[in-house]
Amino acid sequence: MARLPLLAGDGWRRSICAYCGTGCGLLARAKDGVVREVRGDPDHPVNRGKLCAKGALLGQVFDTGDRLLTPMVRDRKGAHTRVTHWDEAIERVAGAIRRNVAEHGPDSVMLYGSGQLPTEDYYLFGKLAKGFIGTNNQDTNSRLCMASAVAAYNLAFGADSPPASYEDIESANTFLILGANIEACHPILFDRIKARKRGDRDGVQVIVVDPRRTRTAEIADIHLPVLPGTDVALLLSLLFEVRLAGGLDERFIEEHTSGWEEVERALQGWSAERASAVTGLDAQQIVDAARIIATNGPLLSLWTMGANQSTSGVDKNLALINLSLATGNIGKPGAGPFSLTGQPNAMGGRECGGLATTLPGHRMVADPDHRAEVEAAWGLEPGAISDRPGLTAIEMIEALERDEVKVVWIAATNPVASLPNAPRVRAALQRAELVVVQDAYYPTETGRIADVLLPAAQWSERPGTMTNSERRICLLEQIGEAPGLALPDWRIICRVADALGYGNDFDYADTEAIFDEYRELTRGRDLDITGVSYEVLRETPGGIQWPHPEGAILDDAEGSSSPRLFESGRFPTADGRARFHAPGYRTPAEILSEEYPLALLTGRVKDQWHTMTRTGKVPKLMRSEHEPFLEMHPDDAGHLGVRDRQLVRVTSRRGSLHVRARVTDAIRSGAVFAPFHWGELWNRHAVTNAATSEATDARSKQPELKFAAVRVEPVAAAAA
Known part of the structure; x- marks a missing residue:
């Protein structure tokens, strides 16, 4: 088997991109301790040397003038920050945790992380919170993007x-892409889909479900511009019509699943005609899409935030999974229900217990056996891990408003800009006794209200592992040096743990030692990676897909020992069967009205990412998309007296923003779209998340960022 050393020659070293969950391989080269050059790794199985503009320009995010170089503290609320040393900053954090745990209990502390943390750091954040502080109040910004998919996969597959896997793209005959603008958000995967389509124009069929006619939708054979919030109705109807077209795999249903009868009852009456009245789609288009699914070979369903960020997010995910199970499109080449992650290590955080309801190795805090297993591994007394589920992201804000959370420790994310109803988030955090922000940059919207600022190393400045959407674990070796006094996140966590008196349990020589401890907690689990080590990953820089238990053999140098799960038809449930769950169609949390007649959708643009703490510093990317905007249909614009490029005010029940209108028929009437990247540091009058809704899915607790009832009016008219 060929090996590809991490040291690629001429000073180039292999790594993984710091942006989306695709997990593209990079070659990076440092000069004077700072990464200056980045290019695609031609030998990496994910991207074969290709990079999007964001990844190609990663070398420009280091010398930006706003790196956080030293710890900083405020002596009191509202005071200016001052530079301090690490010992004072660490004791400020540890002292507040000790005092509040003693006075108010461990649930007065909240740790909030990010899908940009390496797995080792994620793991330690959870170990400190859940094992030693004694609270399950550890959540992550992945709550905003992946929680509904996590809940649905657990319900359906156990x-x-x-x-x-991505290699299924090259074998799929039918693509169902729902709520995912892959061209903008996962551009390297979009290139692979386009190549598959070009290779068999007549055989390969693409169905795209999106209220917008994006560049992703432009390659579709059928584009279904569904009314926002009606995806479950459409998916119920698609399965109804697939059954009429003879597309069910009845043998697979009988031998490998349970619960089909419940789904059959839920399908009753969901004909294309009924769904048409709900979704605003042409009934014949629904029938045509269903017939393609029923007859055109392997079906690969791909989705992202359009399915997840909804008060019906879990039901949307379950409906997509049902479609694959009912047609037998799982565990075979070119097939499967495939949720694409949005961050480079959102998957790794899910694996190591980074959510408020989970523990390492895909364990759940509600399961007493799972708690006991982790307690034993961490050397804790029985009962040390709480049986109470922790606070999720939105619940954190509500608990702050009730003065129940006193200390919030935020790492590698910017919730004042990224959470819905941003003014409420800022006000809630300002109520805390202590807000700790651990970041590579300052200021950020969240950093501006921090009481303690801890300077962190970022991508390329520290080692670690990350897992992409297809379960591929890759090693990121250190390439450059962290500036100033910045430390890797894991070292900061260990220093706080030591100050709390837990130093013996957080005494690690390096990230490899952390990984070795974590991987043992996966032994015998569905994601068993006991056969993965830093040594193995150094020899396989294309990464290794889990599961990869001890003794497993790689098929090739690309780490494809487990490209596809459930090929045997057996699932990690008690009886080995996948579970059907009947989704129910519900309207979004907010209802359109005469006062708020339009549905606001939010999302990404291709050349920006998250809250722009990196991409906003790259001139070429800023020239591409330099300001926020509002897409709206010509019919809606004409009715409201809005002209293209005119400044408009967008108002919801929570807040408003001023942006320029882009009048286009690429979005259906009744819906408007605004990117969420720009926070108050860029333009305090143009914050999309000032208007978004914090309503959440009852099961996943993921907020409904894809639907807010708004009105739109020209700024002159709004001021009159």
Whole structure:
């Protein structure tokens, strides 16, 4: 088997991109301790040397003038920050945790992390919170993007196990892409889909479900511009019509699943005609899409935030999974229900217990056996891990408003800009006794209200592992040096743990030692990676897909020992069967009205990412998309007296923003779209998340960022 050393020659070293969950391989080269050059790794199985503009320009995010170089503290609320030393900053954090745990209990502390943390750091954040502080109040910004998919995979398969791989793109005959603008958000995967389509124009069929006619939708054979919030109705109807077209795999249903009868009852009456009245789609288009699914070979369903960020997010995910199970499109080449992650290590955080309801190795805090297993591994007394589920992201804000949370420790994320109803988030955090922000940059919207600022190393400045959407674990070796006094996140966590008196349990020589401890907690689990080590990953820089237990053999140098799950038809449930769950169609949390007649959708643009703490510093990317905007249909614009490029005010029940209108028929009437990247540091009058809704899915607790009832009016008219 060929090996590809991490040291690629001429000073180039292999790594993984710091942006989306695709997990593209990079070659990076440092000069004077700072990464200056980045290019695609031609030998990496994910991207074969290709990079999007964001990844190609990663070398420009280091010398930006706003790196956080030293710890900083405020002596009191509202005071200016001052530079301090690490010992004072660490004691400020540890002292507040000790005092509040003693006075108010461990649940007065909240740790909030990010899908940009390496797995080792994620793991330690959870170990400190859940094992030693004694609270399950550890959540992550992945709550905003992946929680609904996690819940649905667990319900359907018995584990959070995405079953497909990118190589299935090259074998799929039918693509169902729902709520995912892959061209903008996962551009390298979009290139692979386009190549598959070009290779068999007549055989390969693409169905795209999106209220917008994006560049992703432009390659579709059928584009279904569904009314926002009606995806479950459409998916119920698609399965109804697939059954009429003879597309069910009845043998697979009989031998490998349970609960089909419940779904059959839920399908009753969901004909294309009924769904048409709900979704605003042409009934014949629904029938045509269903016939393609029923007859055109392997079906690969791909989705992202359009399915997840909804008060019906879990039901949307379950409906997509049902479609694959009912047609037998799982565990075979070119097939599967495949949720694409949005961050480079959102998957790794899910694996190591980074959510408020989970523990390492896909364990759940509600399961007493799972708690006991982790307690034993961490050397804790029985009962040390709480049986109470922790606070999720939105619940954190509500608990702050009730003065129940006193200390919030935020790492590698910017919730004042990224959470819905941003003014409420800022006000809630300002109520805390202590807000700790651990970041590579300052200021950020969240950093501006921090009481303690801890300077962190970022991508390329520290080693670690990350897992992409297809369960591929890759090693990121250190390439450059962290500036100033910045430390890797794991070292900061260990220093706080030591100050709390837990130093013996957080005494690690390096990230490899952390990984070795974590991987043992996966032994015998669905994601068993006991056969993965830093040594193995150094020899396989294309990464290794889990599961990869001790003794497993790689098929090739690309780490494809487990490209596809459930090929045997057996699932990690008690009886080995996948579970059907009947989704129910519900309207979004907010209802359109005469006062708020339009549905606001939010999302990404291709050349920006998250809250722009990196991409906003790259001139070429800023020239591409330099300001926020509002897409709206010509019919809606004409009715409201809005002209293209005119400044408009967008108002919801929570807040408003001023942006320029882009009048286009690429979005259906009744809906408007605004990117969420720009926070108050860029333009305090143009914050999309000032208007978004914090309503959440009852099961996943993921907020409904894809639907807010708004009105739109020209700024002059709004001021009159």
